[in-house]
Amino acid sequence: MSATAPIHQHSQHEGQINVAILGAGGIAHTMARTLLAMSSDERYSSLINPYAVAARDRDRAAAFAEQYGLPVSYGSYEDLVADPNVDLVYIATPHSLHAEQSLLCLEAGKNILVEKSFTANARQAQQVFDLSESKGLLCTEAIWTRYMPSRGIIDEVIASGEIGEVVSATANLGYPITAHARLVDPALAGGALLDVGVYPLNFLDMALQGRDPSRIASAYQPYSTGVDAQSSTTLFYDDGIMAVASSSMLGQSDRKGCVWGTSGVMVCENINDVSSITVYGPGYEVIKEHPIPDQLTGYEYEVASAAHAVLEGRQECPEMPHSDTLRIMRMMDEIRGIWGVRYPFE
Incomplete structure (x- = not known):
């Protein structure tokens, strides 16, 4: 109607x-x-x-x-x-x-x-x-990855000391999606970074508990239209931790997120909708597998969080407060600044 x-x-x-x-x-x-x-x-x-x-x-x-x-x-x-x-x-x-x-x-x-x-x-x-x-x-x-139950499981694994002290993390996401006109159009803020690269950066930000990197190094390959086709970014932290985010709109990646510790590694399959979380020991033997709860579509958690916030008169959701969104946006601005990539409307 x-x-x-x-x-x-x-x-x-x-x-x-x-x-x-x-x-x-x-x-x-x-x-x-x-x-x-x-x-x-x-x-x-x-x-x-x-x-x-x-x-x-x-x-x-x-x-x-x-x-x-x-x-x-x-x-x-x-x-x-x-x-x-x-x-x-x-x-x-x-x-x-x-x-x-x-x-x-x-x-x-x-x-x-x-x-x-x-x-x-x-x-x-x-x-x-x-x-x-x-x-x-x-x-x-x-x-959605900020609101899903998998986030809580990742936090618990890190806090429990199952993998020891965190020293590094990696995350990547890539799909061949250049056929979508919007994704290759600079005027529509196209490129891999804002569409798929935002997931690896958010994964690393959650794994490292929202710390600001002290330095960022990044390199990219441009698409024919001038937007970023694929890139790799390394985040350096004051305490010696390093993290690497990779994104591509040209090819399929393994979509893994890994958090490396002094006594083991946590591997998250499919970082933009985590399907399994496995903890490996020092010899890369499986120590523990953490099942992911069944979900309707995966979007229900963000909707429910937003609805509760509205009913309670809150201006932000605890899973993704304004400060977290701003930190990720500033990071992506800095990465594009390193590349020299600007959108026409900026």
Whole structure:
């Protein structure tokens, strides 16, 4: 069903959050499936109400809403944020648009969950956080690995001393994805770094517990359009720890994240949706395997965290506070600075 004026059908239950999706591309479909699954799962059904979608094309939005049974659809983002029934907006557009759309939502009084990469650079991120904090609204980055149960398991392994004292870490992510026009377009903040490279950097940041590197070294190979096609970045820390992040949009990588300790190593398979965590001893023998809990899609954790934050009147989620997003954005700015890569709009 399509709507031009707001449909007054607030949450069926008190304390239920009406979630709207801004954008109707690939990741918006994943989020819609997630919201549907949550609405029929007893752990989340009293918390989440899948409510609306907006696209720049009214027919596309209406078709999307019909596909997922959303009661409301809008042919403009302005109409969506004007709907008083919307409690939380998930921003599912290319990251070059995140800053302006985040500001649009916040100005209209909407809480937001913004797909990674949060913005194109740290200056934009700071602008968005300044507004969310002044308005007292939730604003959080939807980088799902920060919210998943696997993160807690990784923290526990490191804290337990199972691998000894951490001395190094590595993480990589690569897919052949240059066929996606947005990813090779400098005007859309294309390149491997902001799309896939953000995961290895976040993995290392979590493994090393949010410390600022004292020095960064990085090198990249450009794509024909000038964006980064693949790169390797080494982070150096004051206590002697080193960490290496690699990303590529040209080829498949093994997608592993490893944390090296004085008495063992923890290996995480598939760092952008961890599928297994194995601890190896000094002779690379398996010491322990940590199972990963079953999940609906993996997106439910960020949605639930954001919904609880809205109900509790918080401006950030503990899994990805503003300071963590800003640190990652500044790191990516510094890495691009080393390469000499700027987006046309910067």
